[in-house]
Amino acid sequence: MGLLDTIPYKTVVPAHRPWPRAVVAETGWRAAVNHLVGGRLTLLAFWAESATVHMALFDAASSEVAVVSYECASGAFPSVAIHHPPALRLERTIHDLFGLTPTGAGDLRPWLDHHAWGKSYPLAGRNASRDAVPYTFLPAEGEALHQVAVGPVHAGTIEPGHFRFTANGEHVVRLEQWLGYTHKGIESLMQGASLEAAAKLANRTSGDSAAAYAFAFARAAEAALDIEAPRRATLLRALMAELERLANHFGDIGAICNDASFALMHAQTGILRERCLRAADLAFGHRLMMDVIVPGGVTRDVASEGVSALRALLAEIEKVFPRLIELYDNTASLQDRTVTTGIVTMDYARQFGAGGYVGRASGRNFDARRSLAHAPYDELSFEVPVLEAGDVNARVWIRIREVEQSVGLIAQILDRLAAGEIRIALPSGHGDCEGIALAEGFRGDVLVWLRLGGDGRVERCHLRDASWFQWPLLETAIEGNIIADFPLCNKSFNCSYSGVDL
Amino acid sequence: MRQTLLESLTHGSLTEPAPSPDDAALAELAKAVDRAAQAKLGRSLAIRQVDAGSCNGCELEIHALSNAFYDIERFGLRFVASPRHADVLLVTGPVTKNMRQALERTYNATPDPKWVVAVGGCAADGGLFRDSYACVGGVADVVPVDLHIKGCPPSPTDLLKGLLALLEHVGGKG
Numbered sequence: 001m002g003l004l005d006t007i008p009y010k011t012v013v014p015a016h017r018p019w020p021r022a023v024v025a026e027t028g029w030r031a032a033v034n035h036l037v038g039g040r041l042t043l044l045a046f047w048a049e050s051a052t053v054h055m056a057l058f059d060a061a062s063s064e065v066a067v068v069s070y071e072c073a074s075g076a077f078p079s080v081a082i083h084h085p086p087a088l089r090l091e092r093t094i095h096d097l098f099g100l101t102p103t104g105a106g107d108l109r110p111w112l113d114h115h116a117w118g119k120s121y122p123l124a125g126r127n128a129s130r131d132a133v134p135y136t137f138l139p140a141e142g143e144a145l146h147q148v149a150v151g152p153v154h155a156g157t158i159e160p161g162h163f164r165f166t167a168n169g170e171h172v173v174r175l176e177q178w179l180g181y182t183h184k185g186i187e188s189l190m191q192g193a194s195l196e197a198a199a200k201l202a203n204r205t206s207g208d209s210a211a212a213y214a215f216a217f218a219r220a221a222e223a224a225l226d227i228e229a230p231r232r233a234t235l236l237r238a239l240m241a242e243l244e245r246l247a248n249h250f251g252d253i254g255a256i257c258n259d260a261s262f263a264l265m266h267a268q269t270g271i272l273r274e275r276c277l278r279a280a281d282l283a284f285g286h287r288l289m290m291d292v293i294v295p296g297g298v299t300r301d302v303a304s305e306g307v308s309a310l311r312a313l314l315a316e317i318e319k320v321f322p323r324l325i326e327l328y329d330n331t332a333s334l335q336d337r338t339v340t341t342g343i344v345t346m347d348y349a350r351q352f353g354a355g356g357y358v359g360r361a362s363g364r365n366f367d368a369r370r371s372l373a374h375a376p377y378d379e380l381s382f383e384v385p386v387l388e389a390g391d392v393n394a395r396v397w398i399r400i401r402e403v404e405q406s407v408g409l410i411a412q413i414l415d416r417l418a419a420g421e422i423r424i425a426l427p428s429g430h431g432d433c434e435g436i437a438l439a440e441g442f443r444g445d446v447l448v449w450l451r452l453g454g455d456g457r458v459e460r461c462h463l464r465d466a467s468w469f470q471w472p473l474l475e476t477a478i479e480g481n482i483i484a485d486f487p488l489c490n491k492s493f494n495c496s497y498s499g500v501d502l
Numbered sequence: 503m504r505q506t507l508l509e510s511l512t513h514g515s516l517t518e519p520a521p522s523p524d525d526a527a528l529a530e531l532a533k534a535v536d537r538a539a540q541a542k543l544g545r546s547l548a549i550r551q552v553d554a555g556s557c558n559g560c561e562l563e564i565h566a567l568s569n570a571f572y573d574i575e576r577f578g579l580r581f582v583a584s585p586r587h588a589d590v591l592l593v594t595g596p597v598t599k600n601m602r603q604a605l606e607r608t609y610n611a612t613p614d615p616k617w618v619v620a621v622g623g624c625a626a627d628g629g630l631f632r633d634s635y636a637c638v639g640g641v642a643d644v645v646p647v648d649l650h651i652k653g654c655p656p657s658p659t660d661l662l663k664g665l666l667a668l669l670e671h672v673g674g675k676g
């Protein structure tokens with residue numbers, strides 16, 4: 001229990017797996033926050049229940065995870081965000097949904113609550129009202145400054161959100177995001193849902209990461225129930241996760257180049273993406289592989305024609321992709337737009353615990369598949385690419401290298417697929433239990449925490465997208481760049497809206 | 503290098519034959535669309551996509567319509583950046599309460615004659631999110647809908663079938 005050695009706690013909660021959860025008093029809560037501020041620990045997640053707040057913490061030195069929980073007597077808890085900025089949006093969300101008040105908070109503006117739900121604090125389980133005040137953006141003052149407001153409906157086929165730019169001429173001095181437009185109340189719908197229904201909701205938290213969410217959700221449920229999915233199922237799950245990563249990376253590499261007016265790359269990667277989705281459809285019966293990964297295993301085995309389709313896909317990628325890399329590398333007009341554009345500093349990436357290509361392009365060497373290795377990744381060989389430049393170009397290169405790794409992983413998985421069970425029945429008659437899991441989605445780590453009641457229903461589930469800790473970094477990355485480079489920066493992050501609006 | 507790429511784009515087309523328009527969609531449209539408007543527009547439609555709270559799965563398949571396999575522009579269908587340039591609003595999602603006003607405004611900013619196509623199970627009736635405090639329900643609960651394309655998400659082929667039905671109908675051939 002190393003991580004918890006330096007955090008005084010009252011009790012450790014039974015049946016919380018695979019990592020411990022400890023209930024802390026104010027001294028323990030503050031000790032945890034101090035470790036976050038000092039950089040010894042990384043904030044993985046921060047969520048609430050009607051009278052408790054929880055933080056999931058990660059110790060990079062020992063690769064340990066632990067959850068600390070603070071019981072909010074009188075509906076308040078010591079603010080984390082006032083000391084540790086990565087917690088800010090999560091803290092505002094906790095207040096919006098549960099009405100729990102962070103004491104000492106510097107910023108309690110609503111985040112998800114646009115005063116349109118017809119009720120305040122919808123998950124609080126009690127009636128309380130909140131004044132509907134117009135949203136105020138942070139001020140930026142100076143004679144030559146002007147503001148540009150974008151959204152929530154954007155010009156392209158993308159998710160809705162509001163961006164407020166303050167610019168000096170063409171140069172952005174501040175970008176402020178306001179999201180929440182796609183808030184669907186997923187965590188409230190999860191409460192009381194059967195595992196089957198909850199898994200479907202998890203699949204649709206962010207459609208581009210359906211397999212990653214389903215993977216994390218299934219593993220959290222299995223951890224809670226203390227069971228393991230059959231080996232063939234874990235291999236198929238990883239196969240789907242890697243296929244999803246390939247499809248999204250192809251889409252994004254092309255889209256980034258397209259935003260730099262290089263449409264040829266977009267056309268080519270669009271073909272590869274479509275081939276991935278068709279192979280997924282043949283192998284798993286759904287182009288985005290929704291509802292295939294469930295607690296206990298997978299619902300559908302891959303038939304031999306699916307395996308051949310996947311092998312053909314790998315061959316095609318191996319033939320075409322090297323040429324596309326060469327094209328990217330040798331197009332000066334493209335490099336001119338991507339090199340030194342939209343830099344995320346290494347310090348920020350570390351402080352925010354930025355996952356995926358955003359973190360890895362800025363020196364943060366974290367990948368849930370390796371840092372918190374689980375089946376089947378613990379028996380597969382792959383590399384985690386890391387760069388330090390932190391610009392759009394570095395994020396493109398991380399994706400390129402990850403495509404190569406995923407191709408290798410899928411090949412290894414296909415070689416290892418031996419006949420066997422793909423799903424086991426879930427135990428009944430277990431008591432209350434809790435589980436937590438991380439899965440490496442294409443844009444970073446997805447975390448799922450859940451508590452199951454004795455009847456097997458979900459009592460509380462929290463889903464944390466990697467984008468929570470990437471969106472704020474986009475605000476810093478655009479500073480000093482010109483507004484015209486925003487689409488390029490934004491696309492190189494490709495943060496999820498639905499995944500954070502929930 | 504570039505030569506190879508350009509060649510691969512020019513010889514041997516990937517584009518697939520058009521699917522036939524969806525019959526159910528045609529029937530739905532026959533009721534909904536005003537014939538006088540059809541003549542005006544001919545066989546070309548400008549589409550403005552509006553995400554009214556989707557999980558982004560539907561958007562991915564709408565994106566796919568522009569790839570080399572489906573190549574939606576060959577049918578005279580194209581995506582535009584502003585509702586003011588649009589004939590069709592392609593709306594996804596269970597219409598979250600936070601997006602209701604933006605959807606209404608987008609609808610009002612679209613000049614007549616206009617058609618609204620609700621894409622995906624969420625847009626039809628709220629889908630899995632129907633009972634949430636944060637969602638309105640289907641698109642039709644906010645703006646009038648002319649055509650539903652079902653699926654979660656609908657495949658690009660299903661999307662194309664629905665849109666071709668709309669195009670035929672608008673072109674007066676439906």
Ligand code: SF4
Pocket residue numbers: 204207555556557558559560594595596621622623624625629653654655656
């Ligand atoms: S219909 Fe399915 S894919 Fe489309 S937005 Fe709804 S949940 Fe997502």
